[in-house]
Each structure stands twice: as structure tokens, then as C-alpha cells.
Amino acid sequence: MTATQDTERSGAGPSALPHHPLIIGGEKVDTDDKLEIIDPSNGEVVATAACGxxxxxxxxxxxxxxxxxxxxxxxxxxxxxxxxxxxxxxxxxxxxxxxxxxxxxxxxxxxxxxxxxxxxxxxxxxxxxxxxxxxxxxxxxxxxxxxxxxxxxxxxxxxxxxxxxxxxxxxxxxxxxxxxxxxxxxxxxxxxxxxxxxxxxxxxxxxxxxxxxxxxxxxxxxxxxxxxxxxxxxxxxxxxxxxxxxxxxxxxxxxxxxxxxxxxxxxxxGGKSPAVVLDDADLETTVDGVLYGCMLYSGQVCESMTRLLVPREREQEFVDRLVERASTIQLGDTRDWETDMGPLVSAKQQERVLGYIESGRAEGATVALGGGVPDGERFTHGYWVEPTIFTGVRNDMRIAQEEIFGPVLSVIAYDDEDEAVAIANDTEYGLAASVWSADNQRALEIADRIRAGSVWINDAHQINCAVPFGGYKQxxxxxxxxxxxxxxxxxxxGIHLDLSGSRDARPYDVLLSHAGD
Known part of the structure; x- marks a missing residue:
């Protein structure tokens, strides 16, 4: 019996929704209150579960x-x-x-x-x-x-x-x-x-x-x-x-x-992970890697690379390439193998992310791509936000300091490596980071200076079950x-076994004399 078949049905008849009880003590346990499971792609209730x-x-x-x-x-x-x-x-x-x-x-x-x-x-x-x-x-x-x-x-x-x-x-x-x-x-x-x-x-x-x-x-x-x-x-x-x-x-x-x-x-x-791009980084590989690091699962990953730190002299070429590549991300049916990115998880999360986008505009950052709900009839239902790229971001802005949990990338320019490290560490979080460079030794030196539990060099989201995962700071x-x-x-x-075999050999006389023996 498959996992989807081994459920009960709520109500009666073929149109009733699948219902899933609690599992306590090896038994299915139902409750009066029900949780509604909502498909984020269209906002429809698709199943229910018992509410413990x-x-x-x-x-x-x-x-x-x-x-x-x-x-x-x-x-x-x-x-x-x-x-x-x-x-x-x-x-x-x-x-x-x-x-x-x-x-x-x-x-x-x-x-x-x-x-x-x-x-x-x-x-x-x-x-x-x-x-x-x-x-x-x-x-x-x-x-x-x-x-x-x-x-x-x-x-x-x-x-x-x-x-x-x-x-x-x-x-x-x-x-x-x-x-x-x-x-x-x-x-x-x-x-x-x-x-x-x-x-x-x-x-x-x-x-x-x-x-x-x-x-x-x-x-x-x-x-x-x-x-x-x-x-x-x-x-x-x-x-x-x-x-x-x-x-x-x-x-x-x-x-x-x-x-x-x-x-x-x-x-x-939480996290607010930086992607630190050094001046010798390959443009095409780095851009694809950064977009993967930020936009995977619509940015709803705790260690998403949502801050891109790029040398000021290379900022424009990176932004141009980011916009070009991010424009090809395909939003659509979550069950279509051609779809690259789906919706946010809930209406509340969509409202939160759109609110952060507005705060970025209000604080003076520029939307280079996206910035709202995608166009099209299919996106009028569900909880969609298009891939969004901000430029002109300062690290003290809300979009650079607070965890958005959405497909929003903030591009921050820096002048030297010391400044890049300072910006990367200027956050209450320390979950993950990435460094992008053609020089492994330089990248390793930067990685040593970043205060984060995971630092990936020329990659992102590299979760390996054989490597510890967790964060610094908050x-x-x-x-x-x-x-x-x-x-x-x-x-x-700790267990201790006395091997002396003798009462006299033990230091009991520190407390007890032999006078009464």
C-alpha cells in the first residue's frame, strides 16, 4: 500500500479530500479540528490533516x-x-x-x-x-x-x-x-x-x-x-x-x-548569507551559481545566498549578466519538469516578501529585475513572486540585513577584500556563505575570515550528510x-570500578575511623 493510498478520506464520495490522522503510539488518532493543506500554486485546499x-x-x-x-x-x-x-x-x-x-x-x-x-x-x-x-x-x-x-x-x-x-x-x-x-x-x-x-x-x-x-x-x-x-x-x-x-x-x-x-x-x-565574488571570478559560472544560491525554491532556503558582494569595477557586468540569466527562470506548474521555480508557500509569505521589496525601493535601492507578482492569468491564483534583483544596496538596508525568505537578491559593491569580508560578517546571522574565485588559495583565505558555519567555494547549497551543518551567532x-x-x-x-579489593586500601578513613570495628 503506497503512502498516498494509506490515508483516510474526509467526508464521503469521490470528491472528498484525502485526510491524514496523527500517529501516536503506533495508532492513527483523529481530532475535531482539521488542518487545511493548501497548494501554494493555486491557493486551493487539497487535503486535510488532524490538528494536534x-x-x-x-x-x-x-x-x-x-x-x-x-x-x-x-x-x-x-x-x-x-x-x-x-x-x-x-x-x-x-x-x-x-x-x-x-x-x-x-x-x-x-x-x-x-x-x-x-x-x-x-x-x-x-x-x-x-x-x-x-x-x-x-x-x-x-x-x-x-x-x-x-x-x-x-x-x-x-x-x-x-x-x-x-x-x-x-x-x-x-x-x-x-x-x-x-x-x-x-x-x-x-x-x-x-x-x-x-x-x-x-x-x-x-x-x-x-x-x-x-x-x-x-x-x-x-x-x-x-x-x-x-x-x-x-x-x-x-x-x-x-x-x-x-x-x-x-x-x-x-x-x-x-x-x-x-x-x-x-x-x-535564520540566515542572510553572502556570496563574495573576487575580482578574478569567472562571470558566467559565478552568475549561474549565485542565482542557484539565491533563487532555488524561490529563496525559501535558510542558507540562501541573498547578498551578492561584487568588486565595484565589475558590478555592472555582473548585474547585466544576472538580469539576462534570471530572466530565463521559468515559473509555472510545479508538476512540470520544465518549471524552474514555483510559488511561495503561503499568502502570508507572499505579503511578507512583497513588503520587503517595497522597503528596498523606499530605502533607495533600484529594482533591476522583477519586483512583484509575475504577469499572466495562471499567477492570479496562488502565491507568486518573480525573481527580483536589487542594485545600489547598502548593507544597512533592511533587504540586506533581514531574512526575507523569498527570491530577492541584493547586489552590494565593495572596493577591496577587507571591505568585502567586513560586509559579509556585518550581520546577526552566520549560517553559510560562498566565495567565488579562480584562485583557490585566495578563496580559502577569504573563507577563513568569514564567520559562518558553512562556506562553499565556487558552489552553493552543498549539503553533505557527512559534514556538520549549523550556524554561528544568531x-x-x-x-x-x-x-x-x-x-x-x-x-x-562515567562508570568507575574499584579494583583494589580491600576496604583498607580505600580512603574511607578520611571520613570514618576504624575505632568502632
């Missing part, structure tokens, strides 16, 4: 804790857990088309992009976490003590218990997987709250997990409104760790809520992916 509340989060945490205490997953061998994750990876690959459809129903990604990135990355990333789990060092010997007595220590890594994951709408499956997969790999139970606009692919994955042999209650998915379900998950005393991806403003609130029970947090937040705390990704979902325990 704080009470459903409580039920899910209880189910997760019971499953953890039961031990079928938490005390399974690493190889057994890895085997289930690999089976999930295989089914993900086999059901790629179904999962892609669920993914793009609510987030407006093009089928080409969703197949290549949104869902296409998921199976290999899950396989990577399975491999980590199989070889993870859960225990290692510590140093042998000689004083005050002979003893041997060991260091263990143990699962935390119940892990909460809060995922965003832009890459709902992949970015949730970066949280639940390493958490499950080391034996935790998970409660995942996907964004209310895009819960369908995560719910399908929960069913795949059960099908692959994951015990009920180990993986629970509760879509809901952030202020209700998300807040409860972040503050819940039964949750020992929160992984969150989203805006910096919401990340601060998640950190505040988590602090009430001093739970660990990993936060992957772009977050902690790292996801990479060889140490499982560490964040474990507690470290």
Missing part, C-alpha cells in the same frame, strides 16, 4: 516514554536499529514519487527540486545515519586510576529518553529526518511536530517506520499549531532534548521554553549531520 493540541503532545510523550521504558527499541542492539532504518531508506526510495507528491502538495516546491533535494536526499541521509548507528562507540574504556586506589573507568553514551523534534515547512521531510533519524539511531523515542502547512510526508514516514518494524510509540508524529502543540513539546518536562529548525525569533522562544526544564537544544535558525546553536551527529542525542555516563 498540547493534549495530543502529552499523549505522544507518554507513548514515547512507555516505548522507551519497554526497551524493545532503546535496548535493541545498534545493528537491529540500523537494520530498521535501512529498511525505511529502501521503502523511501521505492515510494519516491508518492512521497514527492505529498511533499509538494503543501510547500509549492517544483517536482524537479523535490525529487532531487526535498525527498531525494532523504534515503541516502537515512542510510548514513543507519551506518553511524551500526558503528557508533556506545562505550569506551577510560583511564586506569592508580590513586587513591586502583580502579578502572569506562565512558558510556546512552539515549536521552524522549526527544522532541520541531520541523519547518520548507524542507519538511529532510529537516525533520536530520533530527529523528540520529535520535532513533541511538535508541531514543521521538515526538515530531511538523509544520501545520506541510505535515503529510512526515506522517507517511511514521507509517513506513511501523511497516519496517519500529515498535509502536517509538516514532510519533503530531502536526499542530506552533503556539499550542510546539510550545508544549518544547516545554514538556518529559522531553529531554529538542531539535528545532525555523526562524531565529521562534528559535529564541523554543530556547526559553526548553530552559524551564534545562533540556538540551539544537537550533538551526543562526543557531549545535550542529546537525556529520560523523558526530549522534552525540547530541546521547547522555554521557
Amino acid at each position: 493540541t498540547a493534549e495530543h503532545i502529552d499523549r505522544a510523550v507518554e507513548a514515547a516514554q512507555r516505548a522507551f521504558d519497554g526497551g524493545d527499541w532503546s535496548r535493541a542492539t545498534p545493528a537491529e536499529r540500523a537494520d530498521v532504518l535501512r529498511k525505511m531508506s529502501t521503502l523511501l526510495g521505492e515510494r519516491l514519487e508518492d512521497i514527492v507528491e505529498l511533499e509538494i502538495l503543501g510547500n509549492g516546491a517544483t517536482i524537479r527540486q523535490a525529487t532531487g533535494f526535498h525527498v531525494g536526499y532523504c534515503a541516502p541521509h537515512l542510510e548514513y545515519f543507519a551506518d553511524l548507528a551500526a558503528r557508533y562507540e556506545f562505550e569506551r574504556p577510560g583511564p586506569r586510576a592508580q590513586f587513591p586506589t586502583l580502579g578502572q573507568s569506562s565512558v558510556r553514551r546512552e539515549p536521552i529518553g524522549v526527544v522532541g523534534a520541531i520541523a519547518p515547512w520548507n524542507f519538511p521531510l529532510l529537516l525533520s529526518l536530520w533530527k529523528w533519524a540520529p535520535a532513533l539511531a541511538v535508541g531514543n523515542s521521538v515526538v515530531l511536530k511538523p509544520d501545520e502547512k506541510t505535515p503529510l510526508s512526515a506522517l507517511a514516514l511514521a507509517e513506513i517506520a511501523l511497516e519496517c518494524g519500529m515498535p509502536p510509540g517509538v516514532f510519533n508524529v503530531v502536526p499542530g499549531i506552533g503556539a499550542d502543540a510546539g510550545s508544549r513539546l518544547a516545554s514538556h518536562p518529559g522531553v529531554g532534548k529538542i531539535g528545532f529548525t525555523g526562524s531565529t525569533a521562534v528559535g529564541r522562544e523554543v530556547m526559553r521554553l526548553a530552559s524551564g526544564t534545562v533540556k538540551a537544544v539544537t537550533l538551526e535558525l 543562526s543557531g546553536t549545535g550542529r546537525e549531520l556529520g560523523p558526530d551527529a549522534l552525540d547530541a542525542f546521547t547522555e554521557v555516563k
